[in-house]
Amino acid sequence: MTIIKPLIIANRHRLVREGRPRIPEAARIKTLPSLRRHLQTAIELEHSTIPPYLCALYSIEEGDNLPSSEIIQSVVVEEMLHMILASNVLNAIGGQPSINHPRFIPEYPTFLPHSDKSFEVGLQKFSKPTIDTFLRIELPAKPKAPPEANRYHTIGQFYEAIEDGLIRLSEEKNIFTGDRARQITTEYYYGGGGGVIPVHDLDSALKALSEIVGQGEGVYHTIFDGDHKLFGEKIEYAHYFRFNEIHEERYYTKRDTPKSGPTGKRLPVNWDGVYDMRPNPKMKDYPKGTELRKKIYDFNRIYVSLLDDLHRAFNGEPKQLLNAVVRMYDVKYQAIELMKIPVNEEGMTAGPSFEYVPPKG
Amino acid sequence: MKKEQYSIEPFLDLSAILTGFERVDLLGTGMVDIYYDEVVNVVGKATSRELWETTAQIIERSGKDGRKFETAIRREILASAKFGPIARNIIQMWYTGIWNELPQSWRDLYGTSPDDTTRIISSEAYQQGLVWEVIEAHPPAAKQPGFASWSYRPSGDKH
Numbered sequence: 001m002t003i004i005k006p007l008i009i010a011n012r013h014r015l016v017r018e019g020r021p022r023i024p025e026a027a028r029i030k031t032l033p034s035l036r037r038h039l040q041t042a043i044e045l046e047h048s049t050i051p052p053y054l055c056a057l058y059s060i061e062e063g064d065n066l067p068s069s070e071i072i073q074s075v076v077v078e079e080m081l082h083m084i085l086a087s088n089v090l091n092a093i094g095g096q097p098s099i100n101h102p103r104f105i106p107e108y109p110t111f112l113p114h115s116d117k118s119f120e121v122g123l124q125k126f127s128k129p130t131i132d133t134f135l136r137i138e139l140p141a142k143p144k145a146p147p148e149a150n151r152y153h154t155i156g157q158f159y160e161a162i163e164d165g166l167i168r169l170s171e172e173k174n175i176f177t178g179d180r181a182r183q184i185t186t187e188y189y190y191g192g193g194g195g196v197i198p199v200h201d202l203d204s205a206l207k208a209l210s211e212i213v214g215q216g217e218g219v220y221h222t223i224f225d226g227d228h229k230l231f232g233e234k235i236e237y238a239h240y241f242r243f244n245e246i247h248e249e250r251y252y253t254k255r256d257t258p259k260s261g262p263t264g265k266r267l268p269v270n271w272d273g274v275y276d277m278r279p280n281p282k283m284k285d286y287p288k289g290t291e292l293r294k295k296i297y298d299f300n301r302i303y304v305s306l307l308d309d310l311h312r313a314f315n316g317e318p319k320q321l322l323n324a325v326v327r328m329y330d331v332k333y334q335a336i337e338l339m340k341i342p343v344n345e346e347g348m349t350a351g352p353s354f355e356y357v358p359p360k361g
Numbered sequence: 362m363k364k365e366q367y368s369i370e371p372f373l374d375l376s377a378i379l380t381g382f383e384r385v386d387l388l389g390t391g392m393v394d395i396y397y398d399e400v401v402n403v404v405g406k407a408t409s410r411e412l413w414e415t416t417a418q419i420i421e422r423s424g425k426d427g428r429k430f431e432t433a434i435r436r437e438i439l440a441s442a443k444f445g446p447i448a449r450n451i452i453q454m455w456y457t458g459i460w461n462e463l464p465q466s467w468r469d470l471y472g473t474s475p476d477d478t479t480r481i482i483s484s485e486a487y488q489q490g491l492v493w494e495v496i497e498a499h500p501p502a503a504k505q506p507g508f509a510s511w512s513y514r515p516s517g518d519k520h
Contacts (some may be wrong), residue, residue: 062485291385326507333504337389 029165032175036095038162039086043097045113045155046082046212048106049137051354052121053079055277056134058335059125059351064273068126071242075138078215078239084184084196085208087314089166091182092199093175099311100304102356108280112137116153123354125277131247138240140258156213163209170202181316188313188321215239275339277351285343292341292350299334300357306331368409371416372397378434379448380455380491387455390489396454399482403460403474404447412444443471456495458486 029035057072087097098104106113109122121137124130139154152158169175176199183198197208215238237245237252244262245251251264278285283300286293309324335352343350373393377384387393401409415437423430438444446467453461462479481487488503497515499506 291383295383295385295389322509326510326513329505329507329510337386340391341385341388 027161028168029161030168032093032169035162035165035169035175036090036093038158038165039090039093039095040098041113042086042159042162042212043083043090043099044104044106045158046079046086047099047104048110048112048121050076050079051105051108051352052123052130053134054331054335055123055351056126056130058332059275059277059339061273061275062336065126065270067267068246068269071246072126075134075239075242081196082212082215083310084188084314085199085212088183088197088199089205089208091314092178092201092205093166094178097311097314099314100307102358104307105303105354105356108354112155114152114158118153122280123277123351124279125351126274127271128247131243134243135240135247138238138243140238140240159209159213163206166202166205166209176201176205179316182314182318184313184318184321188318275351276346276348277339278343278348281338281351281353283353283355283357292343295334295338295341296350296353297357299331299338299352300355301359302327302330302334303352303354304357304359368413369393369397371413371420372400374420375412375416375434375438375448376451376455378431379452382455382491386494390491392455392486392489395482395486396451399454399460400447400451403463403477405472405474408443408447408471412438412447415444442467454482454486456490456492458482458488458490 029038053072053076057069057076060069087099090097109120111117111120119133119136121133124133137155140156152161166175178200180198180200183200184196185198186196188196195211197204197211199205199208241252241258241262245267246269248262249267249269250262251267252262253264256263281296283293283296286296306324306327309320309327313320313324331352338350338352341350342348373384373387376382376387376393376396380387400412404412416434419430419433419437423433438448446463450461450463453459459481460477460479462477468477484503488500490500493500493504
């Protein structure tokens with residue numbers, strides 16, 4: 001384990017230090033405040049994928065599509081881990097993650113924060129077009145794609161620009177001055193792939209970032225996510241390839257490559273075993289004072305209190321993460337209830353709208 | 362809503378007033394169609410249609426007057442020899458997911474169905490019982506609420 005960890009990081013260093021691919025001077029992150037802003041964006045970016053993934057997951061009728069449910073669920077849990085990892089890096093460089101501000105949740109459908117706006121992400125039921133969108137979210141960077149701090153084409157490019165910023169700025173002075181008590185440590189995370197990495201120096205920061213990118217897109221353009229090397233887990237495929245298994249209705253095998261596609265056994269998908277959630281639900285779809293509007297409002301209140309818990313957890317009260325876990329189950333059951341409520345003659349149903357609503361009073 | 366709108370609507374309205382839950386909450390359980398079928402199946406089409414018609418008439422008569430609606434439901438449904446036991450069964454079904462065998466006196470008068478036996482309607486019905494919502498607990502072995510959730514006080518604001 002100790003041999004392989006530095007190896008991955010060393011390669012990433014080299015990739016940046018040799019200047020190949022070069023970050024255009026104008027796109028570099030040059031100041032600590034700018035680096036902090038980018039890491040805040042990273043947290044928002046990781047979060048922005050969670051409501052769409054949850055909508056697809058909770059639209060699957062109970063007991064149906066178990067393999068697909070498991071795949072989406074495993075990805076969502078890792079996106080949550082990515083939020084934690086990005087927050088740890090931000091806290092390590094003296095930043096303050098902001099999780100519960102009114103604009104933290106994007107208005108769906110939305111372009112991903114800071115992206116090149118080539119595609120929109122919405123709140124949609126589980127379907128083939130939805131999985132297409134998920135594939136675009138998790139698309140691996142092309143091997144020679146340059147890192148970009150703004151208007152990046154893939155999430156990996158965005159993180160590479162952050163890595164470059166971390167390395168350059170820490171060459172000038174020690175930027176890892178954050179209070180260690182603000183780090184989320186390993187005991188607070190359970191139930192997903194990978195693990196929490198507390199961040200206190202450049203090495204741990206780069207390790208945290210490579211964990212994010214590796215889980216999303218795969219390491220070195222293989223289909224693996226690197227966790228089996230970093231954490232001694234069973235081999236698990238990166239998000240892009242896990243979604244591709246659903247898309248192709250077939251599992252990957254260990255011998256498969258990105259080019260070969262999945263060649264393993266069939267992964268059964270029942271595209272009809274799904275609640276027909278009306279896309280991109282909003283509270284304003286239903287008149288004020290109606291029961292349904294209130295029910296969607298109640299869902300949003302719980303979701304925002306979950307963000308409040310996370311905000312406190314990332315700002316010096318790590319134990320709040322346990323509260324958040326309990327709240328996540330509430331979010332789940334309330335979202336599923338909404339999925340079952342018919343809203344029109346065609347049998348479409350309501351759904352969770354993931355809108356910011358301030359606390360009462 | 363796949364069933365005949367006419368029958369499901371009064372069933373849903375009746376269920377809401379009998380349980381004290383909002384219509385959307387009942388819809389959110391996903392059990393409306395299943396419980397509707399259960400009642401029709403056990404008490405028969407004729408009796409159930411009569412019950413939905415009586416409910417629909419009460420709703421029409423009472424307009425938006427909630428008090429009037431409640432009083433009429435008490436008098437014409439809960440106090441009725443024919444509808445009372447069905448209504449009480451509907452309440453228990455929503456709260457516990459269990460269909461209870463109707464009282465013998467009712468069966469003697471209005472007929473017996475082979476399906477009129479005391480049983481948990483389905484595993485889904487067990488999980489969706491309103492009782493869990495009211496006591497702010499989860500149905501044992503289902504809908505897990507997360508580690509250490511038992512250490513939090515119930516909010517007490519749920520019904």
